[in-house]
Amino acid sequence: MIFICYGNIDTRDDILRDLFFKDYTNLEMQTKLHYKGISMSSRSIKRHLRRLGLRQRGRWSTQEIVTAIQEERKGSGQNLGYRSLTKRLLTKHGMAVGRKSVSSILRQIDPKGVELRTHHCLIRRTYYNKGPNFLVHIDGYDKLKPFGLAIHGAICGFSRRVLWLKVARTNNDPRVVASYFLDFVEEIHVLFLNQNDLGVPRCILTRQPEECPSGKPEMMYLHPELYGTVDYKFSVKLSDVESLKSFCSYPSCYGCTEEMKEHFTSILLEGRRSEPINSEDAKELFQWMLQKI
Incomplete structure (x- = not known):
């Protein structure tokens, strides 16, 4: 059987990279490519992924995965759990690794961090911001x-x-x-x-x-x-x-529908209350309004 590929190589490769980093399976890639006018067999998809250096799940050694995880833990990935870290490995390193594998490795190289995340105790990161509006x-x-x-x-x-x-x-x-x-x-x-x-x-x-x-x-x-x-x-x-x-869509300045605005306004009039002029008045009015509705 002959499969014909339409479109230029750059476009096809870009699409394959995008689908790979979104964790699509080969069958899903084949379907998406078909709708984009590109007909490829599953074998061809595997071959092109290898050419692009994109390896599917199970083709990475444990040491390669550990090295990538340790690299992430030195930076912004130090607080990531196994789910987020699995996604980071795919999008940043192009490594399709199963969640169970990532979870197992984390428990071995960072048992304290796993325990802290289990109890929702995160390590504060150093925060850098150059100035206003940066x-x-x-x-x-x-x-x-x-x-x-x-x-x-x-x-x-x-x-x-x-x-x-x-x-x-x-x-x-x-x-x-x-x-x-x-x-x-x-x-x-x-x-x-x-x-x-x-x-x-x-x-x-x-x-x-x-x-x-x-x-x-x-x-x-x-x-x-x-x-x-x-x-x-x-x-x-x-x-x-x-x-x-x-x-853009500009909502009402009252933050609610016209019907709700009229309803709340009538409650204010019946209670002989006026709109607040400061935060303390607003808090007090809010508590009063809760009792009325």
């Missing part, structure tokens, strides 16, 4: 899920300054998250009172920064020169920011 952490929370609401926030990794904290019906709709980010970019523009200072952070990390050092958020964010650093945002055009808004 790295921003964003994350979402569903602590208000019983009310159909979620919280979305972001902080500066250098100073721990809260960049935004929003309440909406979702914390994972990318169009809503994008709207928060663009609002923040415009806030930077106003905050520094410089028409030529419109810029965006260099890096974004979608998780909470547990390793961030404490400090003086406002001073560290607005006056980085006092701490021997600079603002790391890079310039963007206002026209680009405006054009991106068409892809």
Whole structure:
């Protein structure tokens, strides 16, 4: 039987690498390639993977796996469990290793670390952040899920300054998250009172920064020169920011549907309560509102 491969070699190899690092089986690769107009037999897929230096599960020696794991444990992988480390070995080292093998090796070379992770006691990592707007952490929370609401926030990794904290019906709709980010970019523009200072952070990390050092958020964010650093945002055009808004979804400023807003407003009117003007008033009003609903 003759199999014909369509498309150039670079494209085919890129697709094979992508499918391999996503841990697809040979049969799954064959199916995906077929839908991309590339017809290959299972034997051909194995041959091309060998040519690309991508070895399937069971073809790595124990010493090679141990060496890769020890390399990861010297850096950011020191707190990874066997599941995350298995994924790291695949995506970073191209090593398709079974979870049981990784778990067994970890128990032998890092028994204390396995015990700590079992009890959710992690070793704090050294955290480096060059300055304001070099790295921003964003994350979402569903602590208000019983009310159909979620919280979305972001902080500066250098100073721990809260960049935004929003309440909406979702914390994972990318169009809503994008709207928060663009609002923040415009806030930077106003905050520094410089028409030529419109810029965006260099890096974004979608998780909470547990390793961030404490400090003086406002001073560290607005006056980085006092701490021997600079603002790391890079310039963007206002026209680009405006054009991106068409892809965003802007939730209500009340963080809920119009029907819920009317319901809560009526409760406030019946109780002769007004909207809060500070955080303490908001906490007290929230506790009062919980009793009413």
